Amino acid sequence: xxxxTQDPAVSVALGQTVSITCQGDSLRSYxxxxxxxRPGQAPVLVIYGKNNRPSGIPDRFSGSTSGNTASLTITxxxxxxxxxxxxxxxxxxxxxxxxxxxxxxxxxx
Amino acid sequence: QxxxxxxxxxxxxxxxxxxxxxxxxGGSMHSGLYYWGWIRQPPGKGLEWIGNIYYSGGTYYxxxxxxRVTMSVDTSKNQFSLELTxxxxxxxxxxxCARLGGDFVFWYFDLWGRGTLxxxx
Numbered sequence: 001x002x003x004x005t006q007d008p009a010v011s012v013a014l015g016q017t018v019s020i021t022c023q024g025d026s027l028r029s030y031x032x033x034x035x036x037x038r039p040g041q042a043p044v045l046v047i048y049g050k051n052n053r054p055s056g057i058p059d060r061f062s063g064s065t066s067g068n069t070a071s072l073t074i075t076x077x078x079x080x081x082x083x084x085x086x087x088x089x090x091x092x093x094x095x096x097x098x099x100x101x102x103x104x105x106x107x108x109x
Numbered sequence: 110q111x112x113x114x115x116x117x118x119x120x121x122x123x124x125x126x127x128x129x130x131x132x133x134x135g136g137s138m139h140s141g142l143y144y145w146g147w148i149r150q151p152p153g154k155g156l157e158w159i160g161n162i163y164y165s166g167g168t169y170y171x172x173x174x175x176x177r178v179t180m181s182v183d184t185s186k187n188q189f190s191l192e193l194t195x196x197x198x199x200x201x202x203x204x205x206c207a208r209l210g211g212d213f214v215f216w217y218f219d220l221w222g223r224g225t226l227x228x229x230x
Contacts, residue, residue, distance in 0.1 A: 033217035035156075042205060042224050043156065048217035086156050090216050096169035098146070098158040098209075098216065 002026050002093045004101035006086075011107040012077045020104045022070045022087035030090040032070035034063060037084045037103075046085075047072055074106070082108040111136040113206050113222035121200075121229050127193040131206030131222060138164050138184050144209040146218060147180065147191045149202040157202075161209055162189055196229045203227075 004024040012018035022032050031050055035043035045054050047063035060075045070089075074081055084103045091097030117129035131145070138145065147159040160170035162180040170178045174193070182189040193200060203226050207218040 029214070031215035033211075033215060035218070042221040043218070044221075045217055045219050048211070048219070049215045054219060088156075088158075088216075088218070090214075094172055096144075096161060097171065098161070100148075100156040100158055103155040 002091050002097075002099055004032075004087055004089065004099050006101040006104045008102070009105040009107065011109055012074070013109050014079065015076055017073065017075045018077055018106065019071050019073045020085050020087075020106065022072075022101045023068055024089070024099065024101075025068055026089045026092040026099055027065060027068045027070050029092045031065060032063065032087045032089045034061075034070075034072045035086045035088070036081075037086065039083075043086060077106075077108050079108050082106060111208070111220055113208065113220055115204060115206050115222045115225040117225060117227070119226060119228060121196055121227060123197055123229055124195055127191070127196050127200060127227055127229075129191045129204055129206075129225065129227070131189050131191075133187045133189075133208075138182065138187050138189070140164070142210060144169075145182070145189045146207050146209045148205045148207055148218070149200075150205070150224070151199075151202040159191065159193075159204075198229050201227065201229045 034047040037043040051063045086103045087101040091099045144161040146161040177194045179192040203224040205224045206222045208220040
């Protein structure tokens with residue numbers, strides 16, 4: 001079955017740039033979406049489609065895709081960006097299926 | 110502003126059925142632009158998609174859960190529901206309902222409920 005793979009954790013210095021990756025065969029067919037989840041809160045959509053941000057999401061968040069890898073980049077990371085980040089996409093092996101990556105913990109130093 | 114709210118028992122006994130309802134307020138479920146989904150998150154772990162339902166009743170479930178999951182919709186009440194049978198402690202999780210949008214090449218959950226913790230014990 002299909003899956004999406006993320007690195008478990010990454011750290012970034014305050015004000016610096018960090019990229020989180022998500023790998024999977026489904027990403028050759030479908031764009032990833034990205035979610036931020038702070039402790040004790042529901043996930044919040046931060047990037048969807050080719051590189052779209054919902055209203056209210058700062059422009060320091062951006063997305064890109066190359067081959068089977070999608071990336072979420074935070075340019076100029078802020079303390080409030082410390083959170084778990086999840087990717088998701090359509091599943092290319094199941095009718096109307098949805099996949100989530102395992103999540104990446106971002107620590108802002 | 111559209112909002113989603115999960116409701117249901119917080120404690121379910123092993124082998125019994127977990128039942129949750131998501132109430133959509135501030136708008137209608139009738140839009141053909143969206144599906145409505147359930148996602149869960151075991152304590153300390155990642156997100157797991159359970160299934161989606163369309164306002165007309167069409168359903169799509171995660172293959173590994175398909176034998177135990179039933180989703181339904183009541184558009185007159187602006188609600189959709191989840192039933193998960195034969196639960197075990199592995200089904201202990203925070204359960205979220207969410208709205209699924211997008212087009213053919215991308216899907217995204219753009220609105221989420223706050224989540225409700227269901228413990229199997």
